[in-house]
Amino acid sequence: MEYCSILCFTWCILALSATGKAAGKIVIDFPNNITAGEEYNGSCTFSGKDKNFDVTFPEKCKEYDVDYSDHRINFTLSCEDGSYNATIECDASMDSLEELKFKVIPKPKITTKPTNVTTMVGLPVTLSCHVKGDPTHYWVGWMYRDSIIQEGEQNAMSTSRSTRGTHHYLTIHTVKESGKYKCNVYTIKGLVNQVPHHVTVKNDMTKPTPASLLDVIYELLFSDVSEGPKRQ
Structure with a gap:
């Protein structure tokens, strides 16, 4: 009986450890709504022991400057025009997967x-x-x-x-x-x-001033005086 209890306890510990490793927490940081054609920064963080994890981007979105580091992936996305829903997936194993759905809004x-x-x-x-x-x-x-x-x-x-x-x-x-x-x-x-x-x-109230009228008359009467008499 005592042997069975010890065996059961050991099995439970191993099961919990394995489950804890497989169910490592993943957090995706990205806006829920984005505007098409503009660049947005995001990240995927994994808090479990397994450092090997990846991120999958939507087909209509292009990724820039994807940086893989321990327990974290930084990325920049720009999505095609149109109104549609898209999904980002981050996974560390078959049993550890997180996804984030967001909406792409047409650029005004x-x-x-x-x-x-x-x-x-x-x-x-x-x-x-x-x-x-x-x-x-x-x-x-x-x-x-x-x-x-x-x-x-x-x-x-x-x-x-x-x-x-x-x-x-x-x-x-x-x-x-x-x-x-x-x-x-x-x-x-x-x-x-x-x-x-x-x-x-x-402005229909704007009219030539007396000074400007005198300038016009002077120009008409005396503009040719300085040139002297014209020869026939």
Whole structure:
């Protein structure tokens, strides 16, 4: 009986040790959502005794700078465009496997071409910026003279959705001077797209000053005097 207990105890210890080794913990560090065409860093860490483990990347994603070290694999991924789910797998043995599912989101793209708008001083102007992509994963910032435009009494911003994308509008209630307005599209990685709109302001109150009129008359009457009389 005592021999059986010792044998059973030894067997349990060996079984637990083997199970512990096979079930070494694997942790994959990578975002759950990424934007197509951009590079993202990730890692796969193994905490068991077995140092030999590998990582499998999705077919539609390209890996860069894969660094294999003890118990850790560092990598950089960039995935093809489109909306789809992908999976990263890290394994150390047949009994030790971990996978991470993530979604690839299409990269936002501005389809609006640069425009030139001419208006009179004091009138309102509305500029449009059409973006193709998921608006929950990007944001638009309007800029003027390298400063972000804030919504308020002078400016208003609005959007309208369609099956082809989202229209982002900027309305300047009272245009005072000419300038360039930029529609910038950002993701968590920073600026990804930009389109400029040139606004030219014509002031109908601007007329020639008396001094400029005198200059014109002087030019017409006396421009040939210095050349002397012309020979026939």
